[in-house]
Amino acid sequence: MSRRSASLLTSGLLLIGLMFAAVLIRVPYAEMSPGPTVNTLGDHRGSPVLSIEGERTYETSGHLNMTTVRVTGVNYRMSLAEAVVGWLSQDAAVIPHETLYPDERSADEVEQQNAEEFSRSQETAKVAALRELGYELETEIIVSAVVKGGPAQGKLHAGDVIVAVDGTKVTEQEQVAGLVTEHEAGEDVVLTVEREPDDGDDGGDGGRDGGGEERKRLDVTVTTVPAEDDGRALVGIQVGLGYVFPFDIDIELADVGGPSAGLMFALGLIDKLTEEDLTGGTFVAGTGTIDENGNVGPIGGVTMKTIAAREKGAEYFLTPADNCVSATADPPDGLTVVRVESLDDALAALESIRTGDTDALPRCRG
Structure with a gap:
């Protein structure tokens, strides 16, 4: 064999070896890419995303799309080849695995957390929207979460309304810990708790719609355990504030997790409950958490969400103020990124959009 042939053979074998190595070698990275975007004013898989019963609703037009990000799973380990392809792609982001999953949670724990955050975002969206529209909401003390492996697991459930502790009526959140300790x-x-019929899910929500079935009242006995730091008695629950809604509101959206759809859910509810058509027929998308007072908070993966929104047809994208720099680092052509800090900001932006006064929009600046 000539020296040239030997060199070519060696180079070819080396190349093949490198290709196999790139496929087989696993690297500690994860990938984010644009996910589905769903119109909160429309249907998803044949069912309305937002359903309201017991109150008058109005016709809507246009879009108020919530946006999502696809991410590789907690147990998935990318190959070197996949990481390189992701780094070169304009529609994906390859980041250290620990950035997405900073602790040693299992896949089930990650899924559970995402589901709980999504459930809470639905409830805060309802509260923020109804308060914006002037509804007065009653409050109640609830079990907001049950500690995994704690003494209350299997006995109390998220969403249970705490009426009394050892016969003493509870009216403030702080009372529960005080009475237990x-x-x-x-x-x-x-x-003593009140529970919705057939409610046995630890991922329940923190609100109650009007007009539902009568709740069951029951006494639940829990044996306390000592706290690790000071030995005080604990039952293993987190206590929160729940809300009683004056009519039925249902948010149906499967296979979505996390808190970032709160803003768009709230806007969708307001649009359905008011005669004014918020979008004026325009395609608006957005993202952002929302709290009970209508404050909009930052989220992750905003760059991927702007890509998803524009590919779907969005002309405007509502983004939390703290995400403006990322959202405008390389925005898709034809998409106007609008800065919002509150539900009021978002409503003002929609008014500017539907009236054509787009010069008044608070645009994000990189």
Whole structure:
């Protein structure tokens, strides 16, 4: 064999080896890419995203799309080849695995957290929207979460309304911990709760619609355990504030997790509950968390969400103020990125859009 042939053969074998290595070698990275975007004013998989019963609703037009990001799973390890392709792609972002998954949670725990955050975002969206429209909402003390492996697991459920502790009526969140810690660790505590019929899911929400079935009242006995730091008695729950809604509101959207759809859910509800057509027929998309007072918070993956929105046809994109720099680093052509800090900001932006006064829009600047 000539020297030239030997060199070509060696180079070819080396190239083949490198290709196999690129496919087989796993690297500690994860990938984000544009995910589905769904119109909160429309249907998804044959069912309305937002359903309202017991209150008058109005026809809507245009779009108020919530946006999502696809991410590789917590247990998935990218190959070197996949990472290189992702780094070269304009429609994907390859980032360290620990950035997306900073602790040692299992896939089930990640899924559970995403589901709980999504459920909370639905409830805060309802509260913010109804308050914006002037509704007065009653509040109640609820179990907002049950600690995994704690003494209350399997006995209390997220969404349970706490009526009393050891027979003492509860009217403030702080009362629950105060009454529980009057016990020594190892003693029993009796919590009187009200529960929706057939509600046995630890991922329940923190709100109650009007007109639903009558709730069950029951006494639940929990044996306390000592806190690791100071030994005080604990039952293993987190206590929060729930809201009673004056009519039925249902948000149906499967296979979505996390808190970032809150703003768009709130806008969709306001659009359906008011005679004014918020979009004026325009395609608007957006993202952002929302709290009970209508404050809009930052989210992750905003660059991927702007790409998804524009590919779907959006002309305007509402983004939290803290995400403006990322959202405008390389914005898709034809998409106007609008800065919002609150639900009021978003409503003002929609008014400018539907009236054609787009010079008044608070655009994001990189």
